[in-house]
Amino acid sequence: MSTEPGAAQSELVIALVAAVGTGIGMVGDQVATQLDEYDYRTHVLRLSDYLAEQAEPTFRGKPFDEELWEAMTAGNRLQQAWVACTPVAR
Numbered sequence: 001m002s003t004e005p006g007a008a009q010s011e012l013v014i015a016l017v018a019a020v021g022t023g024i025g026m027v028g029d030q031v032a033t034q035l036d037e038y039d040y041r042t043h044v045l046r047l048s049d050y051l052a053e054q055a056e057p058t059f060r061g062k063p064f065d066e067e068l069w070e071a072m073t074a075g076n077r078l079q080q081a082w083v084a085c086t087p088v089a090r
Helices: 024-036 047-054 064-085
Strands: none
Touching (some): 047 064
């Protein structure tokens, strides 16, 4: 994309969501490669990285099954916090 003043710019947001172990990273890489052909810059944001930063202590570096379990637990807690803050008629 051109960064010249006045040049038209557009933003595209794509979210990929999949279960652990499905190879979603490869899909994301392919999407990024295709978008690069049209001069789009890609930024990968992983919820699991965010959750690891917020966890005390972080679950990164633990055996795979423990890391997976703690990541899912952190995700569940985040989802419950969002639901608790959402004004929904019940």
